[in-house]
Amino acid sequence: MTAKIFIDGEHGTTGLQIRTRMAGRRDVELLSIPEAERRNQAMREDMLNSADVAILCLPDDASREAVQMVSGNNKVRIIDTSTAFRIAPDWAYGFAEMDKAQTEKIRSSRFVANPGCYPTGAIGLIRPLRAADILPDGYPVTINAISGYTGGGKQMIAQMEDQSRPDAISANNFLYGLPLKHKHVPEMKTHGLLDRAPLFSPSVGRFAQGMIVQVPLFLDDLKEGTTIETIHAALVAHYAGQNIVSVVSLEESAKLARIDAEELVGQDTMKLFVFGTQGGPHVNLVAVLDNLGKGASGAAVQNMDLMLSA
Ligand SMILES: NC(=O)C1=CN([C@@H]2O[C@H](COP(=O)(O)OP(=O)(O)OC[C@H]3O[C@@H](n4cnc5c(N)ncnc54)[C@H](OP(=O)(O)O)[C@@H]3O)[C@@H](O)[C@H]2O)C=CC1
Numbered sequence: 329m330t331a332k333i334f335i336d337g338e339h340g341t342t343g344l345q346i347r348t349r350m351a352g353r354r355d356v357e358l359l360s361i362p363e364a365e366r367r368n369q370a371m372r373e374d375m376l377n378s379a380d381v382a383i384l385c386l387p388d389d390a391s392r393e394a395v396q397m398v399s400g401n402n403k404v405r406i407i408d409t410s411t412a413f414r415i416a417p418d419w420a421y422g423f424a425e426m427d428k429a430q431t432e433k434i435r436s437s438r439f440v441a442n443p444g445c446y447p448t449g450a451i452g453l454i455r456p457l458r459a460a461d462i463l464p465d466g467y468p469v470t471i472n473a474i475s476g477y478t479g480g481g482k483q484m485i486a487q488m489e490d491q492s493r494p495d496a497i498s499a500n501n502f503l504y505g506l507p508l509k510h511k512h513v514p515e516m517k518t519h520g521l522l523d524r525a526p527l528f529s530p531s532v533g534r535f536a537q538g539m540i541v542q543v544p545l546f547l548d549d550l551k552e553g554t555t556i557e558t559i560h561a562a563l564v565a566h567y568a569g570q571n572i573v574s575v576v577s578l579e580e581s582a583k584l585a586r587i588d589a590e591e592l593v594g595q596d597t598m599k600l601f602v603f604g605t606q607g608g609p610h611v612n613l614v615a616v617l618d619n620l621g622k623g624a625s626g627a628a629v630q631n632m633d634l635m636l637s638a
């Protein structure tokens with residue numbers, strides 16, 4: 329059977345990349361609204377209620393409004409890429425690899441919240457260490473990250489690419505989220521299984537896509553006896569049996585002089601690394617992903633495929 333899919337926000341950054349990933353597929357039929365009508369409420373409502381799966385690629389408020397539009401419809405299933413429902417208890421968090429039970433939750437859920445791009449890296453690194461009791465209660469987790477500028481959607485893309493705009497950004501690399509209240513912190517805390525909100529400092533570089541997320545740790549403050557090897561082994565065990573998240577071997581990581589934020593551009597996978605020196609006091613956990621791949625559009629398609637396999 330062909331599943332009807334409607335991408336609300338199909339002409340935006342995330343929506344367009346989902347459409348590209350669906351091109352040529354025969355198992356799905358894309359319902360579509362012309363770009364000029366993208367904010368036409370009646371057309372959106374009609375499409376939302378005609379779909380088997382609706383993928384919302386909208387700002388938070390518009391996502392909430394879209395969910396309202398299908399409130400009388402108990403057939404359509406929703407994948408929301410915004411921040412609106414990521415810690416809502418009746419929504420499944422769409423990161424299948426974060427936990428052994430998550431695949432089934434996504435498969436059987438009507439409402440799936442696609443994770444944020446930075447949280448995919450951060451939760452991917454932190455949650456296995458919390459689940460294995462390596463990262464103790466109260467540990468002051470810090471998360472530093474750099475994203476390609478497409479992470480800021482159409483507006484930031486224009487600000488970075490069109491220097492004639494009055495609001496053009498000329499910096500090649502900038503820190504933001506300076507009040508330390510980024511919208512991703514609640515989901516990092518909840519799905520990272522943290523008892524204390526992490527301190528998150530994001531940044532943007534002058535490259536379109538790609539991302540590095542770092543979680544540096546002091547070994548002395550982790551579970552007694554923790555080493556770079558035990559951390560690496562916990563990550564390897566956590567991600568065994570799937571092929572989306574890979575953990576790079578310690579030997580391979582030790583040979584690297586640099587990590588490239590653009591390494592996985594165009595791919596829907598994520599790589600995790602554990603850096604440090606054997607016997608040393610610190611480790612740096614690092615995730616590399618495409619903000620629009622496993623960080624957004626690629627993850628949405630993975631979630632859709634799981635839902636359609638129910
Ligand atoms: N870019 C990224 O890397 C990631 C994005 N996300 C999330 O995905 C969602 C979409 O982001 P992104 O694609 O980057 O954003 P864009 O700004 O690139 O695209 C958003 C699209 O939604 C449309 N839109 C905005 N408001 C409404 C409305 N009220 N009704 C109908 N359509 C509307 C916009 O139209 P118009 O052109 O008229 O404004 C645009 O086409 C956001 O919630 C974002 O947080 C998640 C992970 C990563």
Ligand SMILES: CC(=O)N[C@@H](CCC(=O)OP(=O)(O)O)C(=O)O
Nearest residue numbers: 409410411444445475479480532
């Ligand atoms: C570079 C940049 O601006 N990134 C965005 C995060 C990406 C995004 O749009 O947010 P979600 O992942 O929550 O959907 C931000 O910091 O708000």
